[in-house]
Amino acid sequence: MANQLIGQASRYLQQHAHNPVDWFPWGEAAFEKARTEDKPVFLSIGYSACHWCHVMAHESFEDQETATLLNDHFVSIKVDREERPDLDSIYMGAVQAMTGSGGWPMSVFITPDGTPFYGGTYFPKEPRYNMPSFTQLLQAIAEAWRERRDALTSRGQQVVGALQKQQAPDSGSSGASPTLDPDVVQQAYGALRQSFDARHGGWGSAPKFPQPMALEFLLRYHHTTSDRQALAMVTETLEAMARGGIYDQLGGGFHRYAVDANWLTPHFEKMLYDNAQLARVYLHAWQVTREPLFRAVVEETLDYVVRDMTSPEGGFYATQDADSDGEEGAFYTWTPGQLHDVLGESATALLDLYGVTPSGSFEGKNILTFRGTFEERRAGDAARLRLFEARSQRTLPGRDEKVITAWNGLMLAAFAEAARVFGVERYRVIAERNAAFLLRELRTPQGRLMHIHYGDEANVTGLLEDYAHLIEGLIALYQATFQPHLYSAASELARTMLEHFGAAPYDTREGMTLYDTADDVENLLLRPRQVQDSAVPSGNAMAATVLQTLTRLGDDPSFEDIARRSLAMMHASMSEYPLGFGQWLIALDSALAASVEVAIAGDPDAEETRALVRAARQAYAPHCLLAVGRGSVPELLAHRTQVDGRPTAYVCRNRICLPPVTSPEQLHKLLSA
Numbered sequence: 001m002a003n004q005l006i007g008q009a010s011r012y013l014q015q016h017a018h019n020p021v022d023w024f025p026w027g028e029a030a031f032e033k034a035r036t037e038d039k040p041v042f043l044s045i046g047y048s049a050c051h052w053c054h055v056m057a058h059e060s061f062e063d064q065e066t067a068t069l070l071n072d073h074f075v076s077i078k079v080d081r082e083e084r085p086d087l088d089s090i091y092m093g094a095v096q097a098m099t100g101s102g103g104w105p106m107s108v109f110i111t112p113d114g115t116p117f118y119g120g121t122y123f124p125k126e127p128r129y130n131m132p133s134f135t136q137l138l139q140a141i142a143e144a145w146r147e148r149r150d151a152l153t154s155r156g157q158q159v160v161g162a163l164q165k166q167q168a169p170d171s172g173s174s175g176a177s178p179t180l181d182p183d184v185v186q187q188a189y190g191a192l193r194q195s196f197d198a199r200h201g202g203w204g205s206a207p208k209f210p211q212p213m214a215l216e217f218l219l220r221y222h223h224t225t226s227d228r229q230a231l232a233m234v235t236e237t238l239e240a241m242a243r244g245g246i247y248d249q250l251g252g253g254f255h256r257y258a259v260d261a262n263w264l265t266p267h268f269e270k271m272l273y274d275n276a277q278l279a280r281v282y283l284h285a286w287q288v289t290r291e292p293l294f295r296a297v298v299e300e301t302l303d304y305v306v307r308d309m310t311s312p313e314g315g316f317y318a319t320q321d322a323d324s325d326g327e328e329g330a331f332y333t334w335t336p337g338q339l340h341d342v343l344g345e346s347a348t349a350l351l352d353l354y355g356v357t358p359s360g361s362f363e364g365k366n367i368l369t370f371r372g373t374f375e376e377r378r379a380g381d382a383a384r385l386r387l388f389e390a391r392s393q394r395t396l397p398g399r400d401e402k403v404i405t406a407w408n409g410l411m412l413a414a415f416a417e418a419a420r421v422f423g424v425e426r427y428r429v430i431a432e433r434n435a436a437f438l439l440r441e442l443r444t445p446q447g448r449l450m451h452i453h454y455g456d457e458a459n460v461t462g463l464l465e466d467y468a469h470l471i472e473g474l475i476a477l478y479q480a481t482f483q484p485h486l487y488s489a490a491s492e493l494a495r496t497m498l499e500h501f502g503a504a505p506y507d508t509r510e511g512m513t514l515y516d517t518a519d520d521v522e523n524l525l526l527r528p529r530q531v532q533d534s535a536v537p538s539g540n541a542m543a544a545t546v547l548q549t550l551t552r553l554g555d556d557p558s559f560e561d562i563a564r565r566s567l568a569m570m571h572a573s574m575s576e577y578p579l580g581f582g583q584w585l586i587a588l589d590s591a592l593a594a595s596v597e598v599a600i601a602g603d604p605d606a607e608e609t610r611a612l613v614r615a616a617r618q619a620y621a622p623h624c625l626l627a628v629g630r631g632s633v634p635e636l637l638a639h640r641t642q643v644d645g646r647p648t649a650y651v652c653r654n655r656i657c658l659p660p661v662t663s664p665e666q667l668h669k670l671l672s673a
Contacts, residue, residue, distance in 0.1 A: 004029075009454040010080040011400045012048040016057065020067035023078045026087060034075040034112035040145050040152075041114075042074040042138075043091060045106040047082050048400040049256075049269035049319035051328055052122045053105040059125035060134045066125070069135060073142035074109075081106075082318055082404060083452055083460060086517050089528045090163070095119035097162045109141050110156075114525045117156035160525065167529050178568035180591055187575035188585050189221055193229060195579075200262045201237035203579055207267070209257045210241060212277035213533055213582025219284050220589045220622050231288065238285055241278075242297050245367035248332065249354065250388040251308075252300030254278050255322075264369060265362055268322035268329045268397075272309060273536045275301050276410035283418055287620035293374050295422075302418055305411060306430060308399070313441070314433035315403035315453060316411045324395045331397050333365035334387075342390045343383055350383055403453040405442050405466035406536065408434060412473030420480035420617070431477050438470060439489055447496050448518075464516045464539030467497035471546040475553075479626060482604040484633040491555050491634075494547060498562065501539075513540050513566055531570065537583035540566060544587040552597055552625050554635025567591055593623040594654055596671065600628040601640040602647025609647040615664035616649070616671060624671070 004024045005017040016023055024030035034041050044061075046053035060066045070076050081088035081104065088106070094116035096102045101121075108119040118141060123134040132140075144152055192214060195203050202208050215234050222230040241247055244263030246255050253275050255266030279301045286294040309317045324331045336356055339347045353376060355361065355369040370377060412434050419428035442450045442458050449462030449470065474490040477483075501514040516528040516539055531540050544563040551560035567588050574581045574588060598616050602609035609628060616626055625636075632638040642648045646662045651670045661667050 005078060009402075009457075009459060010048075010083050011398075011402065012046060012053075012080040012082075013078055015048060015054075016061060016078050019057070019061045020064050020071075021061050021076050022067075022071050023076050026077055026079050026084060030075050030077050031112055031114070037075070039073060039075050039112070040117075040141065041110045041112060042070060042076045043079065043106075043108040043110055043116075044076065045079045045081050045088055045091060045108070046104045047080060047319065048398065049271065049321045050104045051267065051269065051322040052103075054323060056105050056122050056134075060123070063125065066135055066138070069138045069142075073138065073145075075112075082400070082402065085465070086463060086524065086528055089516060089530050090525055091116055091119070093163050093166065093528075094159050095121070097159050111153060115153070115156035116159055116525075117152040164526055167526055178565045180564060180567055180588065181571055182592055184571050184575045185221065185585065185588060185592065188217070188578035188581075189227075189230065191576070191578050192218065192233070196233050197261065198236075201233075201240035202263070205261045207257050207259050208261055208263065209535075210246070210254065210274065210278055211237075211579055211582065212274075212281045213537060213586065214579055215281045216284065217578070217582050217585040217589065219281075219288060219620070220586065220593075222288070223620060223622060224589070224593060234281075234285055235289060235291070238282060238294060238297075239291075242282075242293055243370045245361070245369050247297070248304070249368040249370055250384055250391060252297075252302075252304035253308075254301065265367060266329075268332060270320040270397075271535070272305070272316055272318055272404070272407045273410055275305060275309075276407065276414045277536075279411075279414040280417060283414070283421055284620055284622075287421060293377070296374075296377075298418060299422075302415060302427065310430070311401065311403065311437075314430070314437040315441070316408050316434065317399055317401045318404050318407060319400045321398040321400075324397045329362060329365075329367070331391065331394050333360075333362055333367055335360065335365055339387070342387055346383060350380060353380065401455070403437075403442075405438060405449055405451055405453075405462060406469040406539075408438055409466070409469030409471070409473035410536065412438070412470070413476035416473065416476040416480045420476075428480060431480065435474060435477050435486065438473075442466075447492060448500075449493070449496075461518055461521050463518075464497065464501045464514055464543065465536065466539075467493050467501070468539045468542035468546055469537070471497070471550075472542055475546060475549055482626075482628040484629060484631060487553060487627075487634045490546070491550055494550055494555070494559065497543065498559075502562075513569060514543055531573070531584075532577075532580045533583050541581070541583035541587055545583065545590060548587065548590050549625065552595055552636075553627055554638065563587065564591060590623065596621070596624040597636055597652045597655075598624065598626045598667075598671075599636045599640045599650040599652070600626065600647060601630060601637065601642050601650070602628065603630060604628045606647060611664045612647055612649050612667055615667040618668065621671075 002017050003022050005013045008025055079087055091108045092102045095106055098119050103121040105122055107123060108116050110116045123131060123137055125133060127133045203211055218230045218234050240263050246258045246263045246266045253270055256269050256271055257267050259265050259267060279298050282294045282297045322328050336358055353372045355371055356366045360366045412431055415427045415431035419431055441453055449466045450458035451460035451462050451466050471490045471493050474486045478486040500518040513529055513531055516530050530538050532538060544566045547559035547563040551557055570584050574584050600612050627634050627636040629637050640650050643660055643662050648660045648662050649667045650660050651658045
């Protein structure tokens, strides 16, 4: 039998379409039923690669006794958080307000008007982990709804009040000219240094997350200050992750996070956004250090995405599951006997090199980690390839093939930068195909973005993060190819973003942060305005980043003003909680740094022009932007003429331009000054 989820495009919702629970998708039909039958709503939010979502599904949602309780006393709604991050943001905020923590699966009880009054995450089938059983909870909530409804609704109103207070914009940006405080950068750096795990790299204990935005900020801090400790925190963390179980030593790519402090045991799902951000961090770290392991990680991660996470049309898929054959990590783990079966006598040399023991490191099996030198790693490439091919015969982890605009924007930037830095043509081709797919399939004729693409159609109106992250990807690809239409598309999307996600004209009394949802979508419990980074940069933080970049390329000066007002509002949060505001710190670094713009008048495909481009890009230079061409798009190129008919470079520092030069040597000298 099927429930109301049958026919939904989401893979996660389809996984629940044959539960005995009478699930509804989010929509008016569910709430009308709740009002008519005078029942509370049970809202369950998760995603297809979520291990504990699967556990709760098997224990409770596939259980007839539990389903009967839900069907008799509640109207049940199932939401894919990747499809509806706006709903996830609202109700995750409610759960965190009620419990002090959050996660997935998210379990929220709400009134028929959408007000949350009780919530949590995973609840077991039987009482354990100091938690009641899910059936006990359902019975208690049903009784309270009948007997003490006023107390529940009163609590719900308090939760909504707390959420509304959190959403209220800070008045700190009021005034004509927001002032940015350089001390914020130093304070954030000090906080990161103090909380750094000097033994294992990274921050925190268990579980431990990669924190790519903090690592990017530290690379920029080192670039500006030459602080050795900042670089050491980056390189120690990146090396520890590259050697650990969080990195797939055979197939490339990173798992979501480590459940321990030393990066050994991962939560085995793979997310597109993690791999996009980490590929860029390793790429930038390679530019600074020329460490060969970092380059190998970039190449292997991007190759993994091409091989396992790319649609025939050029979109990047969202996730891979942690489980296969119903067992977490089964695809990735090995026994010594399995290694010997594949490699024969040569397996012995690899056992110590990859941390393999008879007792194993995960449920009797081994997660491969790397303990040798880079030369030993290279020497073992043939053996690794044989293991990879043998592993490919196992049951593959499930893959969620939805294409999410925001996450694709992040991965587009990674491929574009790798193409530019490494000079690898196939990365450029992949990036161009992806950009063309996104602009063709996920942009409407009216210039609006859609959030998600399922197979043959786009779905869900685009969110702020979709605009901001795609703009970032398009700018990165413009910097790799200098195709004017990419800049034009980014500029047009920025204008649409500001028109539909903020108050226009911009009122400083309302602050300068943008809303997560557009001004013409369905009315929710409240209109979310998320400023803190999550596993991906917040839409607001990335908007502040790309608006500055577009201004420097010659776009509307008001873009930069909007970005600076946003940054001024976030000073306290950045300095006190740098791990939660890493993208804001990157944007602040861009605002405070001595910017360099290079406009090269010449044919981008001509060798003489390319020589100038190479001279401008000999090192990691996060504050340097290039525009190349013979027209006036972007505007940085306007009125730039060739000297003596030769490609000519114009260097501007903090908007003060130097005399033009025509030789790579002259350009390199100017940029090195």
